[in-house]
Amino acid sequence: MSRFTLTAAITSGTIVLSLILQLIIDRSFNLLHFYNTVFMVSLAILLIGLMLYVVKGGFFDVFTRSFKKFWRMLSKRSLYQSEVMDDSHFSLSQRIPAYVVTSFIASGLFLVIVTMIIAFFL
Known part of the structure; x- marks a missing residue:
């Protein structure tokens, strides 16, 4: 899946989720409340993207490596496992x-800006 299709899927999913939330909460459709709901959901998407950015930057790699080392020292099973197989040094930042x-950040930022512009002109 390319970056553009993932961004489009997140954007359209955010709008559909906002529409469903709007219909569940208000049981009717109000355009102003819909824009507010899109804004709040897109802020959540933007925060998820920024959190992924911090994880991708390698901030938590040191913590996960330290915890793995600590649990290896406490467990006797790890002594036997280390003889059989090599330990993986696959860090958390490499998994994302x-x-x-960039798709989460772009989608969230786009929707936040669009809803702010719409709210300004309403």
Whole structure:
């Protein structure tokens, strides 16, 4: 999946989720409340993207490596496992693709800006 299609899917999913939330909460459709709901959901998407950006930057790699080392020291089973197989040094920042991070940030930022412009002109 390319970055553009993922961004489009997140954007359209955010709008559909906002519409469903609007219909569940108000049981009717009000355009102003819909824009407010889109704004709040897109802020959540933007925060998820920024959180993924921090994880992708490697901030938590040191913590996860330290916890793995600590649990290896406490467990006797790890002594036997280390003889059989090598330990993986796969860090947390390598598990998240960069295009996922940029897609979440781009989608959230786009919807926040659009809803702010719409709210300004209403």
